[in-house]
Amino acid sequence: MEFRRQTRAGMKRLMAAHVPLYECTEHFRIYEHNAIPGLFQTADYAASMLSFWIDFLDSPNDLGQALAIRMDRQKVIYQSSRRVAVLLEEQALCTWFGTAEVQIGQLERLLAVMGLPNVSIGIIPMMRERRAVGSAGFWIFDDSLVCLETPTASIEVTRPQEVAQYVRMFDVLREAAVYGPEARALIRKALAAF
Numbered sequence: 001m002e003f004r005r006q007t008r009a010g011m012k013r014l015m016a017a018h019v020p021l022y023e024c025t026e027h028f029r030i031y032e033h034n035a036i037p038g039l040f041q042t043a044d045y046a047a048s049m050l051s052f053w054i055d056f057l058d059s060p061n062d063l064g065q066a067l068a069i070r071m072d073r074q075k076v077i078y079q080s081s082r083r084v085a086v087l088l089e090e091q092a093l094c095t096w097f098g099t100a101e102v103q104i105g106q107l108e109r110l111l112a113v114m115g116l117p118n119v120s121i122g123i124i125p126m127m128r129e130r131r132a133v134g135s136a137g138f139w140i141f142d143d144s145l146v147c148l149e150t151p152t153a154s155i156e157v158t159r160p161q162e163v164a165q166y167v168r169m170f171d172v173l174r175e176a177a178v179y180g181p182e183a184r185a186l187i188r189k190a191l192a193a194f
Contacts, residue, residue, distance in 0.1 A: 019073060032092050036110060040086070040109060040110055043071055086119070090124060094193070108191070111184060140170060
């Protein structure tokens with residue numbers, strides 16, 4: 001699904017297109033290698049990212065509306081019936097969007113959402129032996145859909161055999177992740193760098 005086509009009328013359309021999917025998903029499994037997932041982004045961090053994409057895709061500037069939709073989608077992480085499992089490469093903690101203050105706020109937000117009972121955040125340290133490397137970030141929605149994004153398009157995988165392969169990859173990547181106090185220490189280390 002080409003982003004340029006989807007954003008001709010503005011970025012808000014692209015943001016709104018995923019709302020029904022978020023609202024019906026019970027189990028999110030998210031792997032990100034270079035950015036904090038939208039479900040955990042602060043408004044400032046999200047605005048920095050969306051501003052780039054609005055410009056890059058030559059989309060009408062509807063940043064305020066798109067940002068409001070993106071932030072509203074986050075309500076799912078506060079619903080105890082949903083499970084949100086996230087794997088981040090340590091690099092994602094250090095990739096700047098916006099100012100140092102924006103990044104600090106984002107990392108503090110990440111520490112806060114780690115305390116939610118239905119959220120699991122694992123961080124894969126840069127200097128750690130591992131069996132696999134994810135070639136791209138991906139989101140698994142229940143066991144029925146996987147979404148990946150390239151700079152120009154979204155790829156949606158629905159074949160059950162392929163979805164199962166992404167679940168397997170998520171499980172292999174999870175083996176190298178640290179959780180709890182070790183994950184918090186990596187976030188605090190990134191915060192100290194600012």
